[in-house]
Amino acid sequence: MTELTDLGIAAIRDGVRAGDFSAREVAEAFNARVAGAKALNAFLVETPDHALAAADAADRARAAGEAPKPLAGVPIGMKDLFCTAGVPTTAASHILEGFTPTYESTVSQNLWDAGAGMLGKLNMDQFAMGSSNETSAFGNVISPWRRSDGGNAPLAPGGSSGGSSSAVSARLCPGATGTDTGGSIRQPAAFTGISGIKPTYGRCSRWGTIAFASSLDQAGPMARDVRDCAIMLEAMAGFDPKDATSLQLDVPRWEAGLSSDLKGKRVGIPKEYRVDGMPAAIETLWQQGVDWLRDAGAEIVEVSLPHTKYALPAYYIIAPAEASSNLARYDGVRYGQRDLPEGAGLQDMYAATRADGFGAEVKRRIMIGTYVLSAGFYDAYYTQAQKVRALIARDFEQAFERCDVLLAPTAPSAAFALGEKSADPIAMYLNDVFTVPSSLAGLPAMSVPGGLDAAGLPLGLQIIGRPLDEQGVLDAGLAIEERAGFAARPEAWW
Template sequence: MTDLTHLTIAEARDKLRGKEIKAAELTDAYLAAIDAANPQLNAYVTVTHDKARQMAATSDERLARGEAGALEGIPLGIKDLFATEGVHTQACSHILDSFLPRYESTVTANLWADGAVMLGKLNMDEFAMGSSNETSYYGPVKNPWRAKGSNLDLVPGGSSGGSAAAVSAFLCAGATATDTGGSIRQPAAFTGTVGIKPTYGRCSRWGTVAFASSLDQAGPIARDVRDAAILLRSMASVDPKDTTSVDHPVPDYEASIGGSIKGMKIGVPKEYRVDNMPEEIEALWQKGIDWMRDAGAEIVDISLPHTKYALPAYYIVAPAEASSNLARYDGVRYGLRQSGGDILGMYEKTRASGFGREVKRRVMIGTYVLSAGYYDAYYVRAQKVRTLIKKDFEDAFAAGIDTILTPATPSAAFGIADQDMAADPVKMYLNDIFTVTVNMAGLPGIAVPAGLDGRGLPLGLQLIGKPFDEETLFRTGHVIEQAAGRFAPERWW
């Protein structure tokens, strides 16, 4: 029999409903895999053995009664950004030490309502600020992939590095993640998994720890396009507790997979051909273009002229919103508290010891751009640029473009504690160069594994869609997946 942890969500769903396997044995297989691998990979910060087994037992009862939900008995990992009632929720930050929420995020509540099983909470960059999962208070996650002939530990990408690593290493059937500037799509590309950042407002943000409220959006990381579609249907909903969630029908995303893309217009933006782009990324992009053409799509060269301003504008808007959101962490009501003589001293000492270096850097940047005398020069100007970026996409779609094809990342995964990245934060920020425009415009984007580089490491392609047209992304993403095949790391852990 196939290792139960290697079943896709779709395969496990069919076997559970066909009574070929039980939710309890599927959950136990994942828990055993986690216990064996997590000391090496550090993908989970908390494993909920007892809760998982209880949820699996309940799923088996429902399956026996023929009352299975859409995800009945499917074991999932949950990014530490999502509030889970009574379970560790700290955004992988020291400042939220011992915080156990008394409520459930809307996204996870939706998953449990559909019968999913929680395996535990996944590691991530602190407060979702990072592109390598090295800013976590719990230490870096190791990518399950290694270059051929090398023992060098690689980053899994960030901030959803624990989610991507766990899915890639078969430590959960799928995982929740969030994307503020590429934090679903970049780690998916680095680990050979599929990640979709839905349209802003497609998934509720209620109960999800905020980084930059106008950019954050939840989405799934999964092993293939079909699994991502299954997960997103359960995660998405309108929510009266989140006024930015949109009351738009949630379609059956899975039904769109396998549909023809003949006659579709696929846009290829010239601005994404950046200086010093590695030849392997350029070649992969061309391969994706050829796959689309072979499937009957029309390739159209397009221009998104304000792309070059996206990254600097993003690193004004996101830190500004972060500095506002993170002001609530003061040591008064929950989490870490350091004594400081008076209340101001307590604030200062709590934040100084509770926030990590990257979070402090971004809070200071954000506070600066919002300060008197600089607000108009920086923040207001960045928001104007954001409007222009959004209009670039609107113009392309108005001209008949169905979806836009780009690289997902400028390179494959790099080493943990890479000296160049550590010495120059801007180099780290450049990992988001192909992804931040999607968040700035509030659009959906999907990263799909498309090949391996010369060292045997996965590379991904990105598809960008119209607002609330995730169905087209799943359909076109499946074409890439079928042409490229699926990829899994060689086990070393």
């Protein structure tokens, strides 16, 4: 029999419903798997009792003949950006160390209402700021992958949702929540050979999710395959009156609508995404993706997104500006860390708490954001960046007049070694070159694994869709998944 921890969300859900195994057996298997994988540093807090309680509830409901909940029997990992009642939530930052929310984020509550259990809180880049999970105050997450060419250096699992990507790839959980501000679901999914989707901005509530950049942040699922992402996203999404940016729309039945038949669909290839210095393996995979989608019945057209080259600079003005405002609340007064030097006044306490509590990358972005919002620079930087953002959104609108979805690489490289780029913030920021434009436009976008590079590391392909067309994105992702036949998984060393 297949090990329970090798099963994905759909297989666990269906197996529990059929009585092939109990939900408790599943929870116990994953709890043991999590407990035995400390070397990955993927979990900040383990919550085996939460997983077991949800499993027992699922088993009791089945025994009583009650209609099963959508995720009954499925244990998941929760990124430590989502507030969870009674369970510490730190956003991987010392400044929130010791903070235990008394309330539940809407996304996590939706998942518990659907029957899911929580295996624990997942490590991440501090306040979701990073592309390699090296900015966490609680140590780096290690990718479960290793280079096949003899290189044994620990690799980055991507970021900011690096704990989520590492845990799903290593079979510590069948699915996990992530958040995506500029690529933080898609890039780590590509680095670790899993799938992840950022839905349209507003599909998932931001209430109870620790804010980074409020006009960009969006929750989404990370899982083994496209179907599992669709199942999990259905449970996560929905209107929330507590979030002013939440979309008041019914949640589509994405899983039921899945189809890899793309006859009559047009796939756009953005010519501006062919960046200088792109590795040959990425270029080859992109062309392979084109061939796969053509084989699925799609027509391939070239499109232009002329303002793409301005997306990264615009993003690294807008996101830090919003972060400098959002993170002003962490001042040592109400919750979390407080540093109070002897004889210090209020301003001294603010300064000491923030200097000690925030990591270097968070401080860097707060300072950038404060600078671009300051008098004399607001119009020169922030206002200009917002104008560029509008132009980028218009580029996508015009491209979607000619096609239904776009195909691009997810990241400009495979996973890199920890420490390889951390000394150069600009090199790190370039990881988001393919993911940031769709984030600025609020579009649904997904990464699916397409193959391996010469060193045996996963590479991802990205599908970008029209606003609210998660179904089109999932369908194109499924078409790639079926043709890629990606079955590689990391060999356990941890």
